[in-house]
Amino acid sequence: MDAGFIEHLSVNQLAGEHKLYLNNLPPLSDSTNYYKTKFHLKYFNDSLLLFHYAQSKMLCDADTTLLAKTSAAFLVNSDRQKTQTWFNAIQQAPLRGDLKEIQNIYHASLNPNAFAAEAFPAQAQNAYSKYKRAYNKKPFLAGALSTAVPGLGKLYVGKTRSFIMTLILNAAYSAQTIESSRKLGLSHPLTIINAGAFTVFYLSNIYGSYQAVHKLRKEYKKQFLIDATRFYN
Amino acid sequence: MQRVFIIRLILFFSGITCYGQFSLNDSLLFYEYRYFKCSDATEKQNILLKKIDLYLNAGITNSLVFNEIKRVNIGRLASGQNEFLWNAALISYLNIENDQARFFLKEYEISAKDSSVMVKLLKVLLYKDIDTSISHVSIAQLSEKDPLFKGLTCFDDIISYNRKHLNFYLFSSAIVPGSGSAMNGYVLKGLLSLAITSASAYAIVKMVEYGLYVNAVLWGTGVGLKFYAGNISLTEKLFYKAEAKQKNKLTTGCELTLKSILDKYPLTLRLK
Numbered sequence: 492m493d494a495g496f497i498e499h500l501s502v503n504q505l506a507g508e509h510k511l512y513l514n515n516l517p518p519l520s521d522s523t524n525y526y527k528t529k530f531h532l533k534y535f536n537d538s539l540l541l542f543h544y545a546q547s548k549m550l551c552d553a554d555t556t557l558l559a560k561t562s563a564a565f566l567v568n569s570d571r572q573k574t575q576t577w578f579n580a581i582q583q584a585p586l587r588g589d590l591k592e593i594q595n596i597y598h599a600s601l602n603p604n605a606f607a608a609e610a611f612p613a614q615a616q617n618a619y620s621k622y623k624r625a626y627n628k629k630p631f632l633a634g635a636l637s638t639a640v641p642g643l644g645k646l647y648v649g650k651t652r653s654f655i656m657t658l659i660l661n662a663a664y665s666a667q668t669i670e671s672s673r674k675l676g677l678s679h680p681l682t683i684i685n686a687g688a689f690t691v692f693y694l695s696n697i698y699g700s701y702q703a704v705h706k707l708r709k710e711y712k713k714q715f716l717i718d719a720t721r722f723y724n
Numbered sequence: 725m726q727r728v729f730i731i732r733l734i735l736f737f738s739g740i741t742c743y744g745q746f747s748l749n750d751s752l753l754f755y756e757y758r759y760f761k762c763s764d765a766t767e768k769q770n771i772l773l774k775k776i777d778l779y780l781n782a783g784i785t786n787s788l789v790f791n792e793i794k795r796v797n798i799g800r801l802a803s804g805q806n807e808f809l810w811n812a813a814l815i816s817y818l819n820i821e822n823d824q825a826r827f828f829l830k831e832y833e834i835s836a837k838d839s840s841v842m843v844k845l846l847k848v849l850l851y852k853d854i855d856t857s858i859s860h861v862s863i864a865q866l867s868e869k870d871p872l873f874k875g876l877t878c879f880d881d882i883i884s885y886n887r888k889h890l891n892f893y894l895f896s897s898a899i900v901p902g903s904g905s906a907m908n909g910y911v912l913k914g915l916l917s918l919a920i921t922s923a924s925a926y927a928i929v930k931m932v933e934y935g936l937y938v939n940a941v942l943w944g945t946g947v948g949l950k951f952y953a954g955n956i957s958l959t960e961k962l963f964y965k966a967e968a969k970q971k972n973k974l975t976t977g978c979e980l981t982l983k984s985i986l987d988k989y990p991l992t993l994r995l996k
Contacts, residue, residue, distance in 0.1 A: 493760075495760070496760050499760045503795065505756060505791075511749050511752075517924065655874075663946070667938050670937075
């Protein structure tokens with residue numbers, strides 16, 4: 492095995508030759524699996540990375556740079572389940588330097604109330620504060636506020652323009668429903684159309700406010716992870 | 725018996741395919757290892773040329789070859805410089821890396837002093853979108869050899885084609901809803917626009933007659949106005965759609981011309 496050659500293949504982005512070279516090495520060897528882990532980090536494939544990491548755990552755990560880079564890659568590129576599997580798998584690894592910071596980022600992404608913004612790199616602190624605020628907003632409260640006053644849930648989430656638009660639209664639909672029901676009666680088709688439109692807008696405003704909190708959390712979490720892990724890639 | 729024969733045939737061809745693939749990858753790895761171990765810069769370039777030849781002989785001209793081409797240091801090439809530059813220009817063009825292709829072609833022209841039909845034809849293809857003065861000169865020179873090349877001016881027709889009088893169509897739709905769409909060739913959509921806008925206007929008038937002023941204003945601004953404005957924006961969309969349709973037609977015609985030219989004067993790679 493020629494470690495220098497493997498590095499050369501990696502630097503020159505020769506994925507085909509790199510893969511073939513690794514496939515020609517003894518498959519059960521720890522070193523082979525270690526280099527395969529690195530390969531799947533470079534050409535990110537989370538499933539195979541997890542597989543080869545498990546086969547060469549001791550060797551990989553000794554390389555904290557690899558663990559830190561892999562953790563950062565999982566946080567940004569992988570799904571929740573595989574990210575959790577990865578962080579569970581490296582629990583026994585020695586927590587040093589970058590790796591410890593990235594583990595904190597992961598835990599903060601799960602529960603932002605457990606950390607202060609100062610615990611993270613300066614470029615991620617703003618995104619973290621935003622994520623923390625969004626995390627502490629309650630979807631049901633947003634829904635309840637929009638039930639009481641259409642659009643108020645959007646204002647609670649921080650979307651002022653959306654609040655004004657929703658309020659105006661709902662007021663307009665209710666006004667035309669009231670007018671048509673007074674002048675034409677409740678059973679008139681125009682009243683039914685107006686009432687139907689009003690109901691649809693009113694209910695979707697409640698659901699929209701509820702979803703807006705989830706969307707906001709997801710958005711800020713993603714931004715926080717991108718900002719925080721950029722430093723380690 | 726027939727089934728056994730078919731299975732054997734499939735196994736035979738899959739064997740060839742697998743063996744061929746394995747052999748190419750093995751050779752690529754072999755040369756890469758030699759490249760890695762080699763300390764002589766000129767020899768290194770020769771090894772890269774061999775790798776490129778392997779790809780080209782296997783009929784591969786994709787980004788993998790382009791990646792290898794980018795690694796070659798032209799100044800260090802001891803031999804085969806002209807072949808490399810020509811192949812590099814062509815492969816870059818095939819990979820839609822036209823800036824690189826122009827660079828390699830320029831280097832090739834300086835190095836090989838080649839003014840053949842192939843070079844001029846590739847030049848036309850590489851410059852037709854960015855510098856028509858260069859492509860025009862090449863087309864003129866090519867046309868002297870074969871009038872068939874005059875057909876290449878069709879690329880200019882595509883670039884310069886623009887439909888005129890958009891404002892007239894928009895104005896027409898503002899006066900009679902749907903008329904602009906109909907004039908663009910979409911008669912059914914035009915009629916539908918006319919019917920919807922008229923129906924909205926009628927409904928709003930009726931609402932006013934019944935004293936439903938709030939409804940008239942809100943339906944008028946929320947629905948009626950939207951249909952009216954939508955009819956105008958649809959006209960604009962259909963105008964550009966008709967333009968794109970015409971451009972597609974011109975492109976298809978141009979591609980056929982280019983195909984007939986390439987059948988007669990093919991742009992070929994220089995293989996070893």
